[in-house]
Amino acid sequence: MVSETQRIALGLRQGDVVVLEALVEQYQYRLVRYLVSLLGRRDGVDDFVQETWLRVLERGGSYDGQSRFEPWLFRVARNIALDAMRKRAMFSLDSNEGDGVRSSPASGEPSPYTLAARTQDAERLAHSLQTLEPVYREALILRFQEDLSLQEISVIVGAPVSTVASRIYRGLATLRPQFEGDKA
Amino acid sequence: MNIDHNDTFQCMIDESLAGVLSKEKAQSLREHLSTCATCREYLSASNRVIAGLSGFSFEVNPTLNARVLAALKQAEGGRGIVASESGAIRQRSVPIKNWAAFAVALSMSFVGSGLVFQMAERLAVPRHFVSAHVQAGVLVFWLLPSLCAALCLLAAPSEKRGIA
Numbered sequence: 001m002v003s004e005t006q007r008i009a010l011g012l013r014q015g016d017v018v019v020l021e022a023l024v025e026q027y028q029y030r031l032v033r034y035l036v037s038l039l040g041r042r043d044g045v046d047d048f049v050q051e052t053w054l055r056v057l058e059r060g061g062s063y064d065g066q067s068r069f070e071p072w073l074f075r076v077a078r079n080i081a082l083d084a085m086r087k088r089a090m091f092s093l094d095s096n097e098g099d100g101v102r103s104s105p106a107s108g109e110p111s112p113y114t115l116a117a118r119t120q121d122a123e124r125l126a127h128s129l130q131t132l133e134p135v136y137r138e139a140l141i142l143r144f145q146e147d148l149s150l151q152e153i154s155v156i157v158g159a160p161v162s163t164v165a166s167r168i169y170r171g172l173a174t175l176r177p178q179f180e181g182d183k184a
Numbered sequence: 185m186n187i188d189h190n191d192t193f194q195c196m197i198d199e200s201l202a203g204v205l206s207k208e209k210a211q212s213l214r215e216h217l218s219t220c221a222t223c224r225e226y227l228s229a230s231n232r233v234i235a236g237l238s239g240f241s242f243e244v245n246p247t248l249n250a251r252v253l254a255a256l257k258q259a260e261g262g263r264g265i266v267a268s269e270s271g272a273i274r275q276r277s278v279p280i281k282n283w284a285a286f287a288v289a290l291s292m293s294f295v296g297s298g299l300v301f302q303m304a305e306r307l308a309v310p311r312h313f314v315s316a317h318v319q320a321g322v323l324v325f326w327l328l329p330s331l332c333a334a335l336c337l338l339a340a341p342s343e344k345r346g347i348a
Contacts, residue, residue: 054259
């Protein structure tokens, strides 16, 4: 009995476009959402999405089907986006690297979170999320939006599980005060 | 003292939300929450953050899927034949550089075979070999292996696979 992930791995090894088309349909929205969260902006994300799928076609053979597909996909997308941003010398995800420049939309434009907020709680979080350290935002999004385990997030971001956990705790600690003492 | 005590349980709440809290600690946390309003509020605020994170809906450019699929088909263009899961056979494209390598190998194969044949015939006369034997020898030991090598070049993937 071939599992879903093994079927995907086989399709990618063969460069089967039918399999790839199904993956695009299934994961496109989550890929866009992850890249927006990673970069903190909407512009340029479509290019990274396209580049990600081309990389999946080109190097799909390195996905072994032993684990879920989305962490592998997000890692590919992350590498592409961060490589491109580094080349443009515009962006560093980890402000601890010293040369970090905060991700932000172009000046004067509303943040992607302000535009995407659909609930009152989301509206309250929009500004804080935009200004949150990208590494914390990424960890929170991967854990609570994408429902990935700490081990899976660790693989995506290339950091130890303890570091991922710490980022989640700090991210929560930064956002939590907005709802403390609020009975609504 | 009580603040330190609550800090411990609030750390456990964080661990619980991150999905790394042990069953024993989870039981201990549940018992504590039933008596501690401060930690209940801490948990409630954390859950509001998590609910808020799920309250964003990003619009995807409606043409993005078509654009991606077109780019994939273009990149895919020209590489051999692959069977899909359903068993249907579809044409895949072979990269131009594979065709170029095949053409070069094929040319070298025939030119090389011709040269070897000429040399072998010169050597064959003094040693009393029959010309047909020389032809068969060149075919089996030179032309066929070099043709196989050329075909392998055609079938080889254009790029090394690596970690994405």
